[in-house]
Amino acid sequence: MVPALALMAADAAREPATLEAVASAAGVSRATVSRVVNGGEGVSPELRRAVEKAVRQMGYTPNRAARSLVTRRTDSIGLVIPESTTTLFGDPFFGRVVSGISEVIAEADQQLVLLTSQTARDEERVSRYLTGGHVDGVLLVGLHRGDPLPRFLADRGVAVALNAQPQRDLPVSTVDVDNVHGALAAVRHLIEGGRRRVATVTGLMDMASAQDRLAGYRQALSEAGIPYDAGLELHGDWDQDRARASMDELLASGAEVDAVFAASDLMALGALSALRRHGRRVPDDVAIVGFDDSPLALSADPQLSSVRQPIEELGREMARSLLRSIAAKDRVPRSTVLATELVVRGSSAS
Amino acid sequence: MVPALALMAADAAREPATLEAVASAAGVSRATVSRVVNGGEGVSPELRRAVEKAVRQMGYTPNRAARSLVTRRTDSIGLVIPESTTTLFGDPFFGRVVSGISEVIAEADQQLVLLTSQTARDEERVSRYLTGGHVDGVLLVGLHRGDPLPRFLADRGVAVALNAQPQRDLPVSTVDVDNVHGALAAVRHLIEGGRRRVATVTGLMDMASAQDRLAGYRQALSEAGIPYDAGLELHGDWDQDRARASMDELLASGAEVDAVFAASDLMALGALSALRRHGRRVPDDVAIVGFDDSPLALSADPQLSSVRQPIEELGREMARSLLRSIAAKDRVPRSTVLATELVVRGSSAS
DNA sequence: CGCATGCCTGAGAGCGCTCTCAACACCGAG
DNA sequence: CTCGGTGTTGAGAGCGCTCTCAGGCATGCG
Numbered sequence: 001m002v003p004a005l006a007l008m009a010a011d012a013a014r015e016p017a018t019l020e021a022v023a024s025a026a027g028v029s030r031a032t033v034s035r036v037v038n039g040g041e042g043v044s045p046e047l048r049r050a051v052e053k054a055v056r057q058m059g060y061t062p063n064r065a066a067r068s069l070v071t072r073r074t075d076s077i078g079l080v081i082p083e084s085t086t087t088l089f090g091d092p093f094f095g096r097v098v099s100g101i102s103e104v105i106a107e108a109d110q111q112l113v114l115l116t117s118q119t120a121r122d123e124e125r126v127s128r129y130l131t132g133g134h135v136d137g138v139l140l141v142g143l144h145r146g147d148p149l150p151r152f153l154a155d156r157g158v159a160v161a162l163n164a165q166p167q168r169d170l171p172v173s174t175v176d177v178d179n180v181h182g183a184l185a186a187v188r189h190l191i192e193g194g195r196r197r198v199a200t201v202t203g204l205m206d207m208a209s210a211q212d213r214l215a216g217y218r219q220a221l222s223e224a225g226i227p228y229d230a231g232l233e234l235h236g237d238w239d240q241d242r243a244r245a246s247m248d249e250l251l252a253s254g255a256e257v258d259a260v261f262a263a264s265d266l267m268a269l270g271a272l273s274a275l276r277r278h279g280r281r282v283p284d285d286v287a288i289v290g291f292d293d294s295p296l297a298l299s300a301d302p303q304l305s306s307v308r309q310p311i312e313e314l315g316r317e318m319a320r321s322l323l324r325s326i327a328a329k330d331r332v333p334r335s336t337v338l339a340t341e342l343v344v345r346g347s348s349a350s
Numbered sequence: 351m352v353p354a355l356a357l358m359a360a361d362a363a364r365e366p367a368t369l370e371a372v373a374s375a376a377g378v379s380r381a382t383v384s385r386v387v388n389g390g391e392g393v394s395p396e397l398r399r400a401v402e403k404a405v406r407q408m409g410y411t412p413n414r415a416a417r418s419l420v421t422r423r424t425d426s427i428g429l430v431i432p433e434s435t436t437t438l439f440g441d442p443f444f445g446r447v448v449s450g451i452s453e454v455i456a457e458a459d460q461q462l463v464l465l466t467s468q469t470a471r472d473e474e475r476v477s478r479y480l481t482g483g484h485v486d487g488v489l490l491v492g493l494h495r496g497d498p499l500p501r502f503l504a505d506r507g508v509a510v511a512l513n514a515q516p517q518r519d520l521p522v523s524t525v526d527v528d529n530v531h532g533a534l535a536a537v538r539h540l541i542e543g544g545r546r547r548v549a550t551v552t553g554l555m556d557m558a559s560a561q562d563r564l565a566g567y568r569q570a571l572s573e574a575g576i577p578y579d580a581g582l583e584l585h586g587d588w589d590q591d592r593a594r595a596s597m598d599e600l601l602a603s604g605a606e607v608d609a610v611f612a613a614s615d616l617m618a619l620g621a622l623s624a625l626r627r628h629g630r631r632v633p634d635d636v637a638i639v640g641f642d643d644s645p646l647a648l649s650a651d652p653q654l655s656s657v658r659q660p661i662e663e664l665g666r667e668m669a670r671s672l673l674r675s676i677a678a679k680d681r682v683p684r685s686t687v688l689a690t691e692l693v694v695r696g697s698s699a700s
Numbered sequence: 701c702g703c704a705t706g707c708c709t710g711a712g713a714g715c716g717c718t719c720t721c722a723a724c725a726c727c728g729a730g
Numbered sequence: 731c732t733c734g735g736t737g738t739t740g741a742g743a744g745c746g747c748t749c750t751c752a753g754g755c756a757t758g759c760g
Contacts (some may be wrong), residue, residue, distance in 0.1 A: 016483050018716060029740045034718060044738065061482040065424070066660070066716035068415035069745045094445065103467045111484070114429070114464045116452045125456065132411040133366050134461070241649045273651060299591045301623060313667065368746060379710040384748060394708065419715045565737035705757080717745085727736075 017058040026054035037062060076111035078135040079323060080126060080144055082151070093292065093311060097141055097163070100315025108323055110136075122150075131156045136335035137322045140164075145206040159331060161322035163314060164208055166335035173321040173333040175314055179209050182340030183216025186289040187261050189305070189342055191224045193350030195259035195287055199232040199250065201243045201271055203263040210238075213263040213291060231255060236239070236267050243270030251278040257347075258286055265290035265297045265306055272300060287348040302346030309340045367408040377406035387412060426461035427672065428485040430476060430499070432492055443642065443661060447491055447513070450665025458548065458673055460486075473499075481506045487672045490514075495556040509681060511672035513664060514558050516685035523671040523683040525664055529559050532657035532690030533566025536639040537611050539655070539692055541574045543700030544635055545609035549582040551593045551621055560588075563613040564643060581605060586617050593620030601628040608636055609698075615640035615647045615695040618654055622697070637698040652696030659690045 020330065023033045028047055035043050036051040037060075043051075054060075068074050079101065081094070105112045113135060117126045122307050130138050132152060137159035140150060150172055153160050160172040167174060190198050200217045203210030214233070232255070234246035243262065250257065251274060260275075262268035268290030272282060280286045282302060292295055292310035373383045378397055385393050386401040387410075393401075404410075418424050429451065431444070455462045463485060467476045480488055480503060487509035490500060500522055503510050510522040517524060540548050550567045553560030564583070571578065582605070584596040593612065600607065601624060610625075612618035618640030622632060630636045632652060640647055643658035671684050 019718095020716075029718080031719080031740060031742095032738090035739095038718085042738065047739085061478070063419070063716050064484060065418035066745090067718075069419055069716080069747085070718045072745080074415070076461075076463075098464070099466060099468070102464060103468070104464070106465070106472065111426075113426075114448070114452060114462045117457070118449070118453070122456065128411070134414060181351070194545060244649065270649070273649075277651070295591075299496045299594065299620070299623075301627070336656045370746075380747080381710055381712095381749080382708090385709090388748085392708065397709085399742095413746050416715090417748075419717085419746080420748045422715080702760090706753100707756085709752105709754080711750105711752090713748105713750090714748085718743105720740105720741105720743090722741085724739080725737090727743085728734100730731100730733080 016063070017060040018063070019060075022051065022054045022060050025058060026051045028140065035119055044251065046227050051078055067127045071198065074111075074134060075109070075137050076113050076135050077319070078113050078115055078138045079080045079131050079138050080130075080138060081114070082144065082147070083217075093294075094142070096311040097315040097318075100312035100317075101319045102315075103312075104316045104319035106325070108319075109321070114186075127152055128204050130158060130276060137161070137326050139318055139322060143207070144204075145211075151296065159322060159326045161318045161325070163318060165212070165337075171331065173318075173325050174335045175317045175321055175338070176336075177309040177311075177314055177338045178340050179212035179309075180216040180219070182309065182342070183213040183263075184220050184241075185216075185340070185342040186265055186291070186305075186307050187217050187220035188223070189344065190259040190261060190287055190289060190348060191220060191226070193259075193287060193348060195350075196226060197232065197248075197256045198226070198259040198261060199234060199255075201234045201246060201260065201262040201267045204237040205235060210263055217261055232257070236270075238267065240266045240270040243267035244274045245270075247271040248277070249272035251275070251280070260286060260288045261289065262290050265292045265294045265300075265304060268304055268306070268347075269296060272304075283349045287350065289342075289348050293343050295306055297343075297345070300347065302349075305345045305348040306343055307340050308343050310338050313338060321340045366413070367410040368413070369410075372404045372408055372410050375408060377402045388599050395464040408473045420679075422483075422582060423563060424461075424484060424486050425459070426463050426485050427455055427669070428463050428465055428480055428486060428488045430480075430490050431464070431466045432494065432497070441577075443644075444492070445666075446661035447665040448666075450662035451489060451669045453662075453663075454666050454669035454673070458669075460673070477502055480508060487511070487676045489668055489672060491668075493557070494554075495558065495561075509672060509676045511668045511675070515562070515687075519681050521681065523668075523675050524685045525667045525671055525688070526558075526686075527659040527661075527664060527688045528676045528690050529562035529659075530566040530569070532641065532659065532692070533563040533611065533613075534691070535566075535692040536641070536655075536657050537567050537570035538573070538695065540609040540611065540637055540639060541570060541576070543637060543698060545700075546576060547582070548576070548609040548611060549584060549597075549605075549607045550611040551584045551586045551596060551610065551617045553617075554587040555585060560613055567611055582607070586613065586620075588614055588617065590620040591614045593617035594624045595620075597621040597624035598627070598662065601625070601630070610636060610638045612638065612640050614653060615650075615656055618656070618697075619646060619650055622650065622654075630669045633697050633699045637700065639698050643693050647693075647695070650697065652699075655695045656693055657690050658693050660688050663688060 019030045019033050023030045033051050036048050040048050050267055102112050115126050117123045138153055139161050141163045154170050154172050156181055162172055162174045164174050165176050202214050236243045260271050262271050268288050275286050282288055290304045290306040293306040297304035297306040317336050325331050369380045369383050373380045383401050386398050390398050425590045452462050465476050467473045488503055489511050491513045500510055504520050504522050512522055512524045514524050515526050552564050586593045610621050612621050618638050625636050632638055640656040643656040647654035647656040667686050675681050
C-alpha cells in the first residue's frame with residue numbers, strides 16, 4: 001500500500017497545479033487567483049501576497065489551452081518562411097531576423113510557431129492553418145513579389161507584419177531597412193572614389209530588397225551623370241556561385257569594370273573570386289562594396305566594404321509592430337523603415 | 351436594417367464553425383461529428399458522409415485549445431536552439447536541420463514552437479515553458495557538453511530527441527550522423543594520398559560532433575602508424591576566421607603540413623585562405639578535406655573535398671523519433687545513426 | 701418467441717480558465 | 731441613522747471539445 005501511495009503522491013505532484021488548487025491553498029476563490037495572475041488589479045494587498053505565495057509554492061503555470069479557449073486569443077504568432085528562404089540559409093540574414101523576432105516574442109510570453117512552406121501543398125496547408133484561428137498574428141519574411149499570402153491573410157482579418165516597404169493598399173504592418181538609401185550610399189562612395197564603370201550584382205529580382213538595391217544603384221549613377229549601361233547589371237539570385245559565374249562572364253566578354261556593388265556580401269565574395277581569377281586586383285583595379293555587413297565581410301581578403309543593416313532590429317521591430325497592432329484592437333498597421341549605414345573597408349579603398 | 355444584417359451574416363461566416371454547428375447542420379450529435387473528425391471509427395457510412403459534407407461546407411477546423419484542454423495533448427513540439435547556435439547561422443547546418451524537422455512535423459499536423467535561449471534568464475524561461483505542459487515533446491540541436499537540459503526534461507517526463515550519440519543513462523531518443531566514421535574516412539583518404547603531416551582544425555570541443563570528428567582523425571593516424579603530434583591539432587570553434595588565424599599561426603611557426611582535415615567546410619575555407627596567404631598550393635603542397643559538404647564546398651577554388659552528412663534527414667529522423675516515442679505511450683527511446691560519405695574533389699587530389 | 705450479443709448513436713460531464721454580476725463591507729455625506 | 735457610492739470578493743456560466751456510458755436497435759441463437 002505504502003509504495004503505491006507514495007507513487008500516487010509523486011504522480012500527483014507531477015500533475016500541474018490548477019487555478020482551483022491554488023485558490024484553495026490560498027483560501028480564496030478561483031476568480032481572485034485569476035485576477036492576481038493576470039496583473040492583480042483590484043485585489044487587496046494581503047490576499048494578493050497570499051495568492052502569490054501559493055502560486056510560487058505550487059509552481060503554478062496557467063494552462064494555455066484553457067485560457068485560450070475563453071479569451072479566444074492563442075498567444076502565439078506564426079512565422080512563415082517560404083521555400084526559397086531555405087536556400088538562403090547559407091546567408092546569415094535569416095538566422096539574425098529570427099533571433100530578433102524570438103527575443104521580443106519570448107519577452108511578451110508568446111509562442112513563436114514556425115511554418116515553412118516548401119511546396120504548393122504546404123502553402124495550402126499554411127494558409128489554412130493561419131486562418132484557422134491558430135495564431136493571433138503572422139510574421140512574413142523573405143516574401144516574393146506578388147505572393148498572395150499577405151492579402152489573403154489581411155482579407156480574413158489576420159494581423160500581419162511583413163518585411164517589406166509600406167503597403168498602401170493593404171492593412172498590414174511593415175518594417176524594412178532602407179535598401180534604396182543603402183545602395184545609394186554605397187555606389188556614391190564608389191563614384192566619389194573615382195570609379196566610373198560600376199557594375200552591380202543584384203539579388204533575386206522578384207524580391208523587393210533586390211529591386212530597391214538596384215534602384216539605389218541606378219539613382220547614384222544617374223545623379224553622377226554616368227550613362228546607363230545594361231551590360232553592367234548582372235542579375236543574380238543571392239547565390240554566391242551564380243554571382244561568380246555572372247562576373248566571370250562579364251570579365252570574359254572584355255567589359256571594362258572598375259567597381260562592383262553587390263546586393264549581398266555572399267555575392268560580393270563570388271564576384272571577388274571571379275575578379276581574382278581574371279587577375280584583377282582589389283581594390284586597386286576594381287573596388288567592391290557588398291551589402292549586409294555580415295561576418296563574411298570581415299573574413300574576406302581584403303576586408304569587404306559593406307552596407308550594414310540592423311537585421312536583429314528588423315526582426316525585433318517586426319515582432320513589436322505585430323504585437324502592438326494585435327493589442328490595439330483597432331489593428332492600425334504601422335510602417336517602419338530602419339536606416340542603413342555604409343561601412344568602408346579595404347575592398348573599396350581608392 | 352439590411353446592411354447591418356448583411357454585416358452580421360458576414361461576421362457570422364467569419365466566426366469559425368464549431369462542432370455543435372456542424373452537428374446540427376448534419377443532423378447528428380456532437381459526439382458523432384467528433385468521431386468522424388477523429389478518424390471515423392464506428393460510424394455508419396451514411397452518417398459519416400453527411401458529416402464530412404457538412405465539415406467541408408462549413409470549413410470546419412477543430413479548435414485546438416478546446417481539444418487540447420480535454421486530451422491533455424498540445425500537438426506541439428518545442429525546438430530549442432541554444433545561443434551559440436545562432437552564431438552558427440552562417441553555417442548552413444541549422445537551416446537544413448530545421449527544414450527536415452518542419453517537414454515531418456507539418457505532415458503530422460503538429461505545431462513547431464521555436465525557442466531560442468540566448469541568456470541564462472532565457473534558459474530558465476525555456477525550461478519552465480517546456481515542463482509547463484506546453485509541448486508534447488522537445489527537439490534539441492546544437493547541444494553543448496554537459497548541458498543539463500536533456501536530463502532535466504527527461505526527469506520530468508518530457509519526451510526528448512537529441513542530435514547526439516546514444517545516451518545510455520538517459521531515456522531520450524537520439525539521432526546522429528556518424529561523425530567518427532566520416533572523419534576516419536576523410537583522414538584515411540588523405541593518408542592514402544601519401545600525406546603524412548596531417549593537421550586538423552576542430553570544432554568547438556564542448557560539442558560532441560567536434561569530439562567525434564577529432565576522434566576519427568586520431569584513429570586514422572594511429573591506424574597508419576603516424577605518431578601523434580599535438581601541435582597539428584588546431585582547436586577551432588566552427589568559426590572561419592578563427593580557423594584561418596590558427597592555421598596562420600601554425601604555418602608561421604614553421605611547422606610542416608601536407609594535409610588538413612577541417613571539422614567543417616567553413617573552417618576548411620578559413621584554413622585554405624591561410625594556406626594561400628603563406629604561398630602553399632592546394633592540393634599540390636597541402637591537401638584539404640572539409641566536413642558537411644555544404645554549397646560552400648563547391649564554390650571554393652579548388653572545389654573542396656568534404657564529408658557529406660545527410661542533414662535534412664537528420665532533422666526528419668529526429669522529428670520522426672520524437673513523434674513515435676510520444677505516440678507509443680511507453681516512451682521507448684530510439685537511437686539512430688546516419689551514415690556519412692566522403693566526397694572527393696580537387697582540394698585533395700594527390 | 702425470448703434473450704443475449706454487438707453495433708451505433710446521443711446525452712452529459714467536465715477539462716481549466718476568464719469574466720460578468722451580485723453580494724458584501726465600509727465609507728462619508730446628508 | 732440612512733443612503734449612495736466605492737472597493738473587494740466569490741459564485742457561476744460557459745468557451746469547444748472528447749469520452750464514457752447507457753439506450754436503442756437489429757441480429758442470431760436456444
